Structures are given as C-alpha cells and as structure tokens.
Amino acid sequence: MEKIMILEDDPKIAGYLHTFIEKYSYAVLTVDNFENPMDSFHWFQPDLVLLDINLPSFDGFYWCRQIRLESVCPVIFISARTGEMDQVMALENGGDDFITKPFHPDVVMAKIRSQLRRAYGEYALGHQERILQKDGLKLFPERLELRFGTDVTPLTKKEANIIESLMGRHPRVAGREDLLEKLWDDQTYVDENTLNVNITRVRKKFQELGITGAVETVRGAGYRLCVTWNGVEGS
Structure with missing residues (x-):
C-alpha cells in the first residue's frame, strides 16, 4: 500500500x-x-x-x-x-x-x-529497484530502508550512503576520505568529526536490527563492515 x-x-x-x-x-x-x-x-x-x-x-x-x-x-x-x-x-x-x-x-x-x-511505476526510469545484499542484510537505497530478516529500520540519505559504501567495499576497508567524498562531494566544508557522528548513527541503525559490532573501526584507514551477526559468521 x-x-x-x-x-x-x-x-x-x-x-x-x-x-x-x-x-x-x-x-x-x-x-x-x-x-x-x-x-x-x-x-x-x-x-x-x-x-x-x-x-x-x-x-x-x-x-x-x-x-x-x-x-x-x-x-x-x-x-x-x-x-x-x-x-x-x-x-x-x-x-x-x-x-x-x-x-x-x-x-x-x-x-x-x-x-x-x-x-x-510503469513510467519510472530504471524501474527495477536496486537492492544490496550481504549475508541476510538487505539495503534498499531508493527506499532508504535497511532490513535484516523481518526487521526493518528507516535510514536518512547519509546513513544509506555510508552503508552502501561499507557493503560495496566489503571485505575491504571503506576509507574516511572516500566516505566524505561520497557524502558531501566537497570535503573543504566538512568537519572530520561529522563523519564520526554519522558512523555512530549507522551503528545504532544496525543495533535496532539486533546486530552489534557491524561497523569495525580500522585505525588510520577507515571503517569495515563486519559480517558476523550475533556471533555467527556470515557465509
């Protein structure tokens, strides 16, 4: 509906x-x-x-x-x-x-x-919806939704962009500079702490789905998606 x-x-x-x-x-x-x-x-x-x-x-x-x-x-x-x-x-x-x-x-x-x-609907360009999947986790970038099993949590555009980058780079590290560029285009006007704030919000979104430890901080490099949900390694 x-x-x-x-x-x-x-x-x-x-x-x-x-x-x-x-x-x-x-x-x-x-x-x-x-x-x-x-x-x-x-x-x-x-x-x-x-x-x-x-x-x-x-x-x-x-x-x-x-x-x-x-x-x-x-x-x-x-x-x-x-x-x-x-x-x-x-x-x-x-x-x-x-x-x-x-x-x-x-x-x-x-x-x-x-x-x-x-x-x-029928007149939409590229009507087929993009869905990113990783070990039971599903990201719907156009809907701004993240799903795990039957649980769903809404996202902001920035949160969806961060999660899309993490899923796209997995198992590699998504660099801080890459994330800033994807989010804001012009890094000149972005406080470095702003990314930290948004990463914290993304972690809370995973926690709402019952997933803890989903975003790993790699010191000096950036962040990496951890596909171990509730202690069970994803396939």
Missing part, C-alpha cells in the same frame, strides 16, 4: 484530503506537528508528500528542501498562492507539481497517481 503524507495546517482541508485519498486505498498520514514534521516523515516514510506553502514556523519551501536532503519521493505543493513566482519557487526548491486552491479532489488524485507512476 502506497503512503501519502499531508502537511497542511488548515484542519478542514487536511481532513477533507485525508478522507478522500484514503477511499482510494492509500495509507494516509496527516501531520499536526509543524515544529518538526520531519519526525513524522522519518517514521512514516511516505511515497508522496502533499505540502502547503503557508505553514507555521517555516514555510513549505523550507520543508521541501529538508525532504530533498534525504529523499527523492514526489512532493506536490497545494497552495492558495497563484502567482507564477510561487510556482517557480516550489519547483526550484524541489517540488514536482503544484496545485492551486480551491482544487477539485479528482485533480488531486490524478496528479498523485501520475507522480507515483513516474516515481515507482
């Missing part, structure tokens, strides 16, 4: 969209935490986001940029703003489409279906 997240501060519009979209067998989450809706995004891992521009604290342009730091899921702006510059700003900040209020619900559904087809 595909998941739709609604980020709209007008409760009547949000409730109307929620009810209408749910009738078409989508899982729907209406966000009410406007201080940090990324918490809901991380938990729900939506396939598509409906996003208003006028929101408390930070506007929709800001939250779209935050989503784009971690995900390429479709984002459709829904706004009462009708100016051409608002639509340009929506697209320039990472949006995929723009719907003006008032709207017809059938148009919203048509645009949702269109974006889902383009991103994941």
Whole structure:
C-alpha cells in the first residue's frame, strides 16, 4: 500500500484530503506537528508528500528542501498562492507539481497517481529497484530502508550512503576520505568529526536490527563492515 503524507495546517482541508485519498486505498498520514514534521516523515516514510506553502514556523519551501536532503519521493505543493513566482519557487526548491486552491479532489488524485507512476511505476526510469545484499542484510537505497530478516529500520540519505559504501567495499576497508567524498562531494566544508557522528548513527541503525559490532573501526584507514551477526559468521 502506497503512503501519502499531508502537511497542511488548515484542519478542514487536511481532513477533507485525508478522507478522500484514503477511499482510494492509500495509507494516509496527516501531520499536526509543524515544529518538526520531519519526525513524522522519518517514521512514516511516505511515497508522496502533499505540502502547503503557508505553514507555521517555516514555510513549505523550507520543508521541501529538508525532504530533498534525504529523499527523492514526489512532493506536490497545494497552495492558495497563484502567482507564477510561487510556482517557480516550489519547483526550484524541489517540488514536482503544484496545485492551486480551491482544487477539485479528482485533480488531486490524478496528479498523485501520475507522480507515483513516474516515481515507482510503469513510467519510472530504471524501474527495477536496486537492492544490496550481504549475508541476510538487505539495503534498499531508493527506499532508504535497511532490513535484516523481518526487521526493518528507516535510514536518512547519509546513513544509506555510508552503508552502501561499507557493503560495496566489503571485505575491504571503506576509507574516511572516500566516505566524505561520497557524502558531501566537497570535503573543504566538512568537519572530520561529522563523519564520526554519522558512523555512530549507522551503528545504532544496525543495533535496532539486533546486530552489534557491524561497523569495525580500522585505525588510520577507515571503517569495515563486519559480517558476523550475533556471533555467527556470515557465509
């Protein structure tokens, strides 16, 4: 079941969209935490986001940029703003489409279906999904998910990039410089400690799956994926 997240501060519009979209067998989450809706995004891992521009604290342009730091899921702006510059700003900040209020619900559904087809369905480029596997561990880079057995944990884009590098280099060491380059492109603006922080987060993700000691520190070189899960050596 595909998941739709609604980020709209007008409760009547949000409730109307929620009810209408749910009738078409989508899982729907209406966000009410406007201080940090990324918490809901991380938990729900939506396939598509409906996003208003006028929101408390930070506007929709800001939250779209935050989503784009971690995900390429479709984002459709829904706004009462009708100016051409608002639509340009929506697209320039990472949006995929723009719907003006008032709207017809059938148009919203048509645009949702269109974006889902383009991103994941029959019109998607390279429709076959990439999956990296290592001894029962599965990484889904496009979904930003890590699986081990029946357990699943969501990832940020940076966490997924680190794990992809570790799995791709195994049993060799993934160098610190290589990881920094993959994550940030330009190492000039990166504090060396930032990588340490992200490695710590990656280790916690493995621990959430019941895997301890998954990332080995190789002094003076970098990090290596350890394929000994719970004391049992992987084949």
